[in-house]
Amino acid sequence: xxxxxxxxxxxxxxxxxxxxTFFAGYPITPATPILLxxxxxxxxxxxxxxxxxxxxxxxxxxxxxxxxxxxxxxxxSGPGLSLYSENIGLGIMxxxxxxxxxxxxxxxxxxxxxxxxxxxxxxxRWGTSGGYPIIALCPTNGPECYxxxxxxxxxxxxxxxxxxxxxxxxxxxxxxxxxISAYEPVEVVERKVAAEEVEFIPYGFDRLSDVPAMSPFxxxxxxxxxxxxxxxRGYMTKDPAKVDRLNRHLAAKIxxxxxxxxxxxxxxQKGARVLMVSYGITARSMLEAVQVxxxxxxxxxxxxxxxxxxxxxKEIAAALKGIEKVVVPELNLGQYRREIERVAAGWAGPHxxxxxxxxxxxxxxxxxxxxxxxxxxx
Amino acid sequence: MSAAYAQTYLDExxxxxxxxxxxxxxxxxxxxxxxxxxxxxxxxxxVIVTDIGCVGLSDKYFVTNAFHGPHGRSVTxxxxxxxxxxxxxxxxxxxxxxxxxxGHHLVNAARxxxxxxxxxxxxxxxxxxxxxxxxxxxxxSTTATTPRGNLERPLDICSTVAVNGAxxxxxxxxxxxxxxxxxxxxxxxxxxxxxxxWELCTAYYVPNxxxxxxxxxxTLQSLNLETGVLHREERKEYSRAYRQxxxxxxxxxxxxxxxxxxxxxxxxKAKTHILLAGAAGQKIRSTATTFGRGALLCGLWATxxxxxxxxxMSGHSVSEIIISPEEIHYTGIPQPDMVVVLxxxxxxxxxxxxxxxxxDDLLYINSSLLPVETEAKTFALxxxxxxxxDFRKAGGRVTRKKIAVMAMAxxxxxxxxxxxxxxxxxxxxxxxxxxxxxxxxxxxxxxxLISEVM
Numbered sequence: 001x002x003x004x005x006x007x008x009x010x011x012x013x014x015x016x017x018x019x020x021t022f023f024a025g026y027p028i029t030p031a032t033p034i035l036l037x038x039x040x041x042x043x044x045x046x047x048x049x050x051x052x053x054x055x056x057x058x059x060x061x062x063x064x065x066x067x068x069x070x071x072x073x074x075x076x077s078g079p080g081l082s083l084y085s086e087n088i089g090l091g092i093m094x095x096x097x098x099x100x101x102x103x104x105x106x107x108x109x110x111x112x113x114x115x116x117x118x119x120x121x122x123x124x125r126w127g128t129s130g131g132y133p134i135i136a137l138c139p140t141n142g143p144e145c146y147x148x149x150x151x152x153x154x155x156x157x158x159x160x161x162x163x164x165x166x167x168x169x170x171x172x173x174x175x176x177x178x179x180i181s182a183y184e185p186v187e188v189v190e191r192k193v194a195a196e197e198v199e200f201i202p203y204g205f206d207r208l209s210d211v212p213a214m215s216p217f218x219x220x221x222x223x224x225x226x227x228x229x230x231x232x233r234g235y236m237t238k239d240p241a242k243v244d245r246l247n248r249h250l251a252a253k254i255x256x257x258x259x260x261x262x263x264x265x266x267x268x269q270k271g272a273r274v275l276m277v278s279y280g281i282t283a284r285s286m287l288e289a290v291q292v293x294x295x296x297x298x299x300x301x302x303x304x305x306x307x308x309x310x311x312x313x314k315e316i317a318a319a320l321k322g323i324e325k326v327v328v329p330e331l332n333l334g335q336y337r338r339e340i341e342r343v344a345a346g347w348a349g350p351h352x353x354x355x356x357x358x359x360x361x362x363x364x365x366x367x368x369x370x371x372x373x374x375x376x377x378x
Numbered sequence: 379m380s381a382a383y384a385q386t387y388l389d390e391x392x393x394x395x396x397x398x399x400x401x402x403x404x405x406x407x408x409x410x411x412x413x414x415x416x417x418x419x420x421x422x423x424x425v426i427v428t429d430i431g432c433v434g435l436s437d438k439y440f441v442t443n444a445f446h447g448p449h450g451r452s453v454t455x456x457x458x459x460x461x462x463x464x465x466x467x468x469x470x471x472x473x474x475x476x477x478x479x480x481g482h483h484l485v486n487a488a489r490x491x492x493x494x495x496x497x498x499x500x501x502x503x504x505x506x507x508x509x510x511x512x513x514x515x516x517x518x519s520t521t522a523t524t525p526r527g528n529l530e531r532p533l534d535i536c537s538t539v540a541v542n543g544a545x546x547x548x549x550x551x552x553x554x555x556x557x558x559x560x561x562x563x564x565x566x567x568x569x570x571x572x573x574x575x576w577e578l579c580t581a582y583y584v585p586n587x588x589x590x591x592x593x594x595x596x597t598l599q600s601l602n603l604e605t606g607v608l609h610r611e612e613r614k615e616y617s618r619a620y621r622q623x624x625x626x627x628x629x630x631x632x633x634x635x636x637x638x639x640x641x642x643x644x645x646x647k648a649k650t651h652i653l654l655a656g657a658a659g660q661k662i663r664s665t666a667t668t669f670g671r672g673a674l675l676c677g678l679w680a681t682x683x684x685x686x687x688x689x690x691m692s693g694h695s696v697s698e699i700i701i702s703p704e705e706i707h708y709t710g711i712p713q714p715d716m717v718v719v720l721x722x723x724x725x726x727x728x729x730x731x732x733x734x735x736x737x738d739d740l741l742y743i744n745s746s747l748l749p750v751e752t753e754a755k756t757f758a759l760x761x762x763x764x765x766x767x768d769f770r771k772a773g774g775r776v777t778r779k780k781i782a783v784m785a786m787a788x789x790x791x792x793x794x795x796x797x798x799x800x801x802x803x804x805x806x807x808x809x810x811x812x813x814x815x816x817x818x819x820x821x822x823x824x825x826x827l828i829s830e831v832m
Contacts, residue, residue, distance in 0.1 A: 001637030004671045004680060013633050022462055029688065041632050043624035048461050050620075053486040057454040060483075064458020067445065068466065086448055094447070113688045174709055175667060175682040177674055180637045217425050217443045218463045224437075226446040235392075235438060236446075284707040365710035 001180040007145040007171040008033035010178075011101060012041055014149025015073050018188055020099075021047035022070035024061035026054055026080060029113040030169040031103040034075040055083035059100070063087060066096050067225055069216030071153060071191070075101035078120055079110055081127065089128035090227045091162035092250060095203070095212065097191065099152045104168040106363050115363035116169035118280055118331035122338075124164050125309050132247075133254040135261055136164035136309040139171065140283040142178040147186050148306065154189035155261060159253055160211050166308055168331070170281045170365065196220040202234045208249045209256035254310065262312035265304040266319050272299040273324040274377055275353070277316070277340055279305045282329050282366055289368035293377055300377060311339045317347040327375030329358035329366045383421055387414040389441050396435055400584070402552035402577025403499055407436055410469075410497065413561035414442075419467055427456045429472035429480070431506045433499040436471050450480025453487045456494040464617040468494045469565060475504050477535055478513035484572075488539035491569040493615040497561065498535060498572065501579035509582025516597050520586045532601065535574045540609035545569030547609035551598075552577035553591060560607060568615040636807070640677030644796035649702040651711040653731065655724030656782060658686060658695045662720070664809075665782035666697030668817075669790075672804035673701040676796040681709040685727070694723040701795065718789055719743040720759070720781055725750070742789050744781075748831060756831040757792065759785050763826070783817045784824035792828050 011034055015023070023038035025031065035051065042049040048065070052058040055076055062072040076084065081102055091098055104120045106112030111119075124136050135155050139148040149165055156163040194200045194213040200221035205212050212232075215221040224234030229246060231237045254261070267290060278286040283304045293300045303319045305312060316339075320326070326344060328337040334357040344352040358374035360366050372378040388411050395404040414424070424442040428434045430449035437444035447455055456468040477484060477498055487494060503521050504510040511521040513533040520527060540547040546567040548560045552575055564571035576594055578584050587593075598605065614622075654669075656662045663684045670680035681700045687693040698711045716739065717732055719725050725732075725747050735741060735754035743750060745758035761781060783805070790798050798821070805817045 001639060002674050003636055004674050009633055016632055043627035044630045044632050046628050048620060053482055056451060057483055060451045060454025061458035064455035065462035068459040068462035070462040090447055114686055175670060177679040180635055217459055218423055218466045222422060222443055224444045287707040367710055367712050368708050
């Protein structure tokens, strides 16, 4: 049994199966299909989906709802993500679990509303002040839109932090054929909620890498939330020791649990000297490029990166063994290539593999032939 | 009065307040405590949401829940909490600065009648950042950013939210005896309530403008701004209205998966790239979906990418369809094998691909767009040739909405890519019954549409 389905549908199903009960969004091409699905579907599980007055309100509503106990999601595109920036920082600082879907379109600025791109990859990473780790997952097909949406919710709850689902116009709106059996069931992680009888310390953690339990507004405890530098009880503080501890905690809770986040698919061929690395919609072209190259008798390996952030350095380094050239196709001018270069240099020093980009920023997809030609593979 | 939850809602361990001598914030917070005592609310069900500015320090002094966030957005967080849990009493404490940067949220919360209470600590300037002017700074006032006198007219916050649908609106000064009662009424209000509380900023506005309580009263009078309850309106509170409106949706099936069995067979042996190019309003995209779903019914794999401008009912609409006996990863079509063109807008978009078609490729084009330069084997779609009877069969006339489905039915029969029966079944299972019926009539009327162009 197969279905003819777009990514927006798979994402909405994933959200609802993950237990999402709150969605707020503002219409923006190409993210609107997700808003429309959620407006229609969430009331069926007793949830709330609302079109906010702007993007700042969309994510603001989500933050308020998350702190009142809901699993929340919002979806936007580059120009809307720009307006989310302030509240992404709030989500990191206040430790708010939420899922943010970015449906990338051509930028900068209003760019091309109906034109696909992968130009937000570094923006997602560095899109708010202060500079702390963020988590971003990037599906390449319909079943992954479903399963990675659930994983995004799981990671958001596990680490009390905003998690990005990085998609694109193509991923969200194009229809593809999906085997129903290809939808991978994902176990849902529920929010860690403080027991009623314990004294609730909203930002209490023993080890820096621990994630504090939550308690919803209106629940069993008095809850203090703040986006200013705070102590474990949620009171503003300038005490250097407390501020230091908080900031190191925000980093450590993610960076010390990379194994729980890292997700790649390695298709290694014995004796291959060339490795292709890609993500999202472009990874689909890479898949065909691999088939063509091997059919032609050229040995190639391929690495699909699903967890774009934090960069799965260990997994990338493992794939680089024996590799002389890395080809990174992406729909931007080399945003993720920087990361691959960094990992390659760190792993092998100056004698590491050459890293070559294949890039398009004209709204068209990169074809398998362009990867093979641009990467000097065929 | 409800059961008393607390003797005081102030947290004795965090007092005293940190505000300047003579500042109105402390007295207002004392009144808020009195109002909460009067209402006897469960502190666990109350959230005090503070905005930025000196008022942003206030939540610390209460034993209720607290949320402190960035400038102007407090109403959005409060709204989100209320939407998720209508049982909460959410009280926003914001300054006149917050009403400027977050004015849009204020107006929209009022318009929705979102059940939150906003207490504006209106001291006519930015106290925390150094006495800059705000949206409520009176005309002519001296502030750090209006050294020659403020040239902007002050915002009437109360009228703004009242005219946009707030349930309860009042204006007061920090000196008013009635402030406690007005606050209690605001908090008890189901819908959106706002209390604009004028007060003195002794750090900046008072010294910069030789301001005083007397002058504050005189300013209110000169601006024709009354104090007291200004507006009461009975309207449904949003978070409850939403639940009521969607009550009958609970439990309905959610985005069910429409698994398709391969019931038909196809002669397609290789990846086949098809462009369907037309104009907005011609149902290009939905017809492409019907076509793709038909391919699935024949055991094929299909993909569909759409290209269209930001306009809806004008401009081009082009769908790129790939059908293949094997799974398709790359969904792009650098060069198509078959092109179907229905309108000038579509032709303009695919002209360069048409010019690159070879003698083995196929072009089906609305006869009104001929001649066209191409090496492809070309066939005309002659919608004008259909008889009156055919038109009737197609539901009266060949409308914009039907030519795509007629074209693709003809295209299928002509190319034999897969059986027309599968296309018809795709129409039946994918479209609403009335629309499906119209489309099936259009398919029936499409016979004889194609003629070879020499």
